[in-house]
Amino acid sequence: MTYEVQVxxxxxxxxxxxxxSAVNHSLNQLGYTEVEDVRIGKVITLxxxxxxEMVDARVTEMCEKLLAxxxxxxxxxxxxxxxxx
Amino acid sequence: xxxxxxVFPGSNCDIDMYHAVRDELGEEAVYVDYRETSLKExxxxxxxxxxxxxxxxxxxxxxxxxxxxxxxxxAAAEGKPVLGVCNGFQVLLELGLLPGAMRRxxxxxxxxxxxxxxxxxxxxxxxxxxxxGEHVTIPVAHGDGNYFCDEATLEELRTNGQIAFTYTxxxxxxxxxxxxxxxxAGNVLGMMPHPERAVDELLGSADGLKMFQSILTHWRExxxxxx
Numbered sequence: 001m002t003y004e005v006q007v008x009x010x011x012x013x014x015x016x017x018x019x020x021s022a023v024n025h026s027l028n029q030l031g032y033t034e035v036e037d038v039r040i041g042k043v044i045t046l047x048x049x050x051x052x053e054m055v056d057a058r059v060t061e062m063c064e065k066l067l068a069x070x071x072x073x074x075x076x077x078x079x080x081x082x083x084x085x
Numbered sequence: 086x087x088x089x090x091x092v093f094p095g096s097n098c099d100i101d102m103y104h105a106v107r108d109e110l111g112e113e114a115v116y117v118d119y120r121e122t123s124l125k126e127x128x129x130x131x132x133x134x135x136x137x138x139x140x141x142x143x144x145x146x147x148x149x150x151x152x153x154x155x156x157x158x159x160a161a162a163e164g165k166p167v168l169g170v171c172n173g174f175q176v177l178l179e180l181g182l183l184p185g186a187m188r189r190x191x192x193x194x195x196x197x198x199x200x201x202x203x204x205x206x207x208x209x210x211x212x213x214x215x216x217x218g219e220h221v222t223i224p225v226a227h228g229d230g231n232y233f234c235d236e237a238t239l240e241e242l243r244t245n246g247q248i249a250f251t252y253t254x255x256x257x258x259x260x261x262x263x264x265x266x267x268x269x270a271g272n273v274l275g276m277m278p279h280p281e282r283a284v285d286e287l288l289g290s291a292d293g294l295k296m297f298q299s300i301l302t303h304w305r306e307x308x309x310x311x312x
Binding site: 011014015016018019022065066067069071072 | 142143146150178179184185186188189190191192193231233234235258
């Protein structure tokens with residue numbers, strides 16, 4: 001079965017996000033004064049072939065080994081079945 | 086003494102490293118391709134600055150997962166001097182050979198200028214030629230040099246004397262103005278400023294040369310018994 005996995009990598013809450021602060025400031029200047037905080041992260045989309053019960057374990061491993069840096073980043077992911085091409 | 090200069094796709098300070106060792110220090114330097122797996126025949130390992138693999142994903146992330154990573158880990162475990170400058174520092178962090186991580190500079194812009202560093206620990210094998218607390222002029226050139234570690238790690242770095250260099254002024258938002266740290270054993274140093282670009286007065290400063298001289302002095306002392 002083919003799956004599409006969206007991995008969301010975000011900075012840990014305790015880590016300052018200079019990009020987020022700059023965007024927050026810019027939104028406020030555009031008049032969106034209700035915005036109090038902005039955090040910027042990454043979305044990584046994987047397409048992979050495998051058994052459903054293995055996908056979570058494998059993707060967790062990928063996140064730990066490469067996709068996220070556990071010192072400053074958190075991650076989560078969604079798995080979606082897609083029809084084979 | 087034989088230095089390895091590891092060359093990744095996107096390294097751009099490898100030639101400066103090579104020049105510093107060969108022409109200024111007067112020792113042997115060899116470029117080592119990132120596809121190699123062993124660094125056994127070298128006495129020290131230099132990881133140069135640049136943008137390995139285009140800084141894709143995170144600075145240094147992909148370089149740290151190459152086969153050569155094994156050679157770097159082995160050299161570090163054997164107690165050989167391993168120096169990572171700029172992108173090389175980022176690679177050492179991604180390898181987990183040094184604690185912490187790099188964030189985007191606080192001001193978001195790329196910083197390229199000479200800065201003043203304080204030698205925070207002059208008893209490491211990389212800094213023995215400096216006076217304690219000495220101020221040195223070394224250039225920085227980075228976009229992701231904003232060093233981060235948690236409180237507990239910072240406390241450990243301080244207690245163990247692992248902070249080798251600090252900026253005398255806040256340059257990029259780094260925790261405690263940290264510019265360079267060593268591992269606990271003291272044989273792995275990562276720093277954002279470029280000592281290899283400050284090895285001759287013609288370049289504006291020769292303050293970086295003392296780092297290479299320190300490494301050589303250490304090597305001569307530890308190998309004197311054998312000769």
